[in-house]
Amino acid sequence: MGTGGIFARFSNLGGHARPWTTRAGKLRRSVDRKLVDLIHPQFYRRDFNSYKQLVDRLLGEQLSCEQLQCVSPGILLANRGSSYAMTPELLLQVIAYNRFRGIEGEVLFFYEGLRDHGNTLAEVLKNGPYAQG
Numbered sequence: 249m250g251t252g253g254i255f256a257r258f259s260n261l262g263g264h265a266r267p268w269t270t271r272a273g274k275l276r277r278s279v280d281r282k283l284v285d286l287i288h289p290q291f292y293r294r295d296f297n298s299y300k301q302l303v304d305r306l307l308g309e310q311l312s313c314e315q316l317q318c319v320s321p322g323i324l325l326a327n328r329g330s331s332y333a334m335t336p337e338l339l340l341q342v343i344a345y346n347r348f349r350g351i352e353g354e355v356l357f358f359y360e361g362l363r364d365h366g367n368t369l370a371e372v373l374k375n376g377p378y379a380q381g
Contacts, residue, residue, distance in 0.1 A: 275287065275310075275311075276310070276311065276312070276315065279311070279315045279318055280315070284318055285318065286318055286320055287311075287315075287318045287319045287320070288320055288321070288322055288355050289302070289306060289319075289321050289322065290321075290322040291303065291321040291322055291323065292322060292323070292324035292357070293324075294324070294332060294334075295338070296338060296341050296342065296345075299323075299342050299345070300345055302321075303321065303345060303346065303349055303351070304349075306319070306321075307349055307350075313350060316349075316350045316351060316352075317352075319351050319353075320351070320352075320353040320354055320355050321346065321351065321354060321355070322354075322355045322356075322357055323339070323342055323354050323355070323356050323357070324357050324361075325339070325356050325357060325358060325361025325362060325369055326357075326358055326360060326361030326364055328358060328360070333361065333364055333365070334361065334369065336368055336369060336372040339369055339372060339373070340372060340376060340377070342354075343376075343377045344377070347377070
């Protein structure tokens, strides 16, 4: 990890290309200078293909493979303002794709989403990708 303690978060990565492109250049330089500890793009998508497109864009256009150690995309487990709740299948698919692309971590929102429906998502993680080996 870097020594700067900077947390970089971008909420509209999938939105307008121009603002992100400008910020991405600054972000790449900050990562290369080891000023950034965590890049947390908010990839709050409700289907796999939309999520995959954002990851592919991040890795294809904005960051190099060497910069992946700082990346932990945000994954929306549940939205308290609506009835949305991620399915266990989608969660596993998203995490598997992250690992396939070399991304070793995620930031999960919201914590309560892990506990909903009898701890379903927490159990999926505990017995799957986050299991102790």
